[in-house]
Amino acid sequence: MTESSETPRPGPDQAERTFAPAGGDVDVMAISPVREEGMLEESPPDTSFGPDIAAKARELAGRYPQSRSALLPMLHLVQSVQGYVSQEGIAFCAEQLDLSEAEVSAVVTFYTMYKRRPCGEHLVSVCTNTLCAALGGDAIYRTLGEHLGADGKPLGHEETAGTPGESGSVTLEHAECLAACDFAPVLQVNYEYYDNQTPERAVELVDALRRGETPAPSRGAPLSDFKSVELQLAGFFPEDEETFRADVDGPSQATETLRGAQLAADRGWTAPAMADDVPLPEVESK
Numbered sequence: 001m002t003e004s005s006e007t008p009r010p011g012p013d014q015a016e017r018t019f020a021p022a023g024g025d026v027d028v029m030a031i032s033p034v035r036e037e038g039m040l041e042e043s044p045p046d047t048s049f050g051p052d053i054a055a056k057a058r059e060l061a062g063r064y065p066q067s068r069s070a071l072l073p074m075l076h077l078v079q080s081v082q083g084y085v086s087q088e089g090i091a092f093c094a095e096q097l098d099l100s101e102a103e104v105s106a107v108v109t110f111y112t113m114y115k116r117r118p119c120g121e122h123l124v125s126v127c128t129n130t131l132c133a134a135l136g137g138d139a140i141y142r143t144l145g146e147h148l149g150a151d152g153k154p155l156g157h158e159e160t161a162g163t164p165g166e167s168g169s170v171t172l173e174h175a176e177c178l179a180a181c182d183f184a185p186v187l188q189v190n191y192e193y194y195d196n197q198t199p200e201r202a203v204e205l206v207d208a209l210r211r212g213e214t215p216a217p218s219r220g221a222p223l224s225d226f227k228s229v230e231l232q233l234a235g236f237f238p239e240d241e242e243t244f245r246a247d248v249d250g251p252s253q254a255t256e257t258l259r260g261a262q263l264a265a266d267r268g269w270t271a272p273a274m275a276d277d278v279p280l281p282e283v284e285s286k
């Protein structure tokens with residue numbers, strides 16, 4: 001069978017035809033069906049990933065028995081440079097790890113922590129999962145969207161108020177459960193927690209971010225900026241680790257977190273040992 005460049009059409013005569021996978025010389029983005037505006041944008045070539053970043057990438061690859069395992073931290077490294085994963089960043093990772101760009105793209109588009117359009121100086125993630133939503137998370141997200149929007153148009157998911165990367169710019173996103181239901185409703189800024197939020201407190205917080213301030217999170221590390229946190233997520237910390245640890249080792253739990261365990265301790269409750277022959281409880285058939 002000769003190779004054909006025509007677009008395959010559905011029909012009975014297509015069943016026996018196969019098409020070769022995209023090779024290294026094929027621009028995967030060029031053949032993707034829909035290119036949403038702002039996604040996987042091209043960046044100016046050869047300006048972002050200099051020798052220092054390449055050295056960090058090689059260090060990451062060397063941390064694993066199989067270098068491809070370094071892809072997740074390497075994508076965070078890319079975001080620490082550009083504030084998102086650009087097509088250039090995808091090519092960089094592919095080259096470093098001897099992967100195809102399609103393989104890297106598949107990972108980037110699977111995980112929500114990899115951003116496909118440039119992020120602001122701060123990323124504000126509002127939990128709109130069930131518990132937070134019921135306790136006010138939906139109202140917080142809606143209020144922030146309206147507050148940060150312009151020309152009567154609310155800011156949408158993964159959209160930015162201000163110019164991405166510049167001081168005071170804020171990207172808004174809604175998030176699934178942030179594992180802090182005991183403090184619902186919660187939001188995060190650059191993955192640091194702000195507990196027991198209200199729409200009013202959330203507006204005060206983003207206004208402070210827009211002014212260039214960094215209000216202290218409810219617990220954990222002090223607030224920095226999105227790119228700095230991405231470098232830490234890639235596995236790179238300041239040289240003086242002792243000072244760094246002293247800074248970030250804040251309290252990570254509160255009374256609410258330990259309430260159940262405390263009640264059990266006060267009342268002498270313990271979990272019964274599970275016996276092998278305990279039958280499963282009957283459930284109603286549907």
Ligand code: FES
Pocket residue numbers: 127128129130131132133176177178179180181182184185186
């Ligand atoms: S539902 Fe919001 S932190 Fe769990």
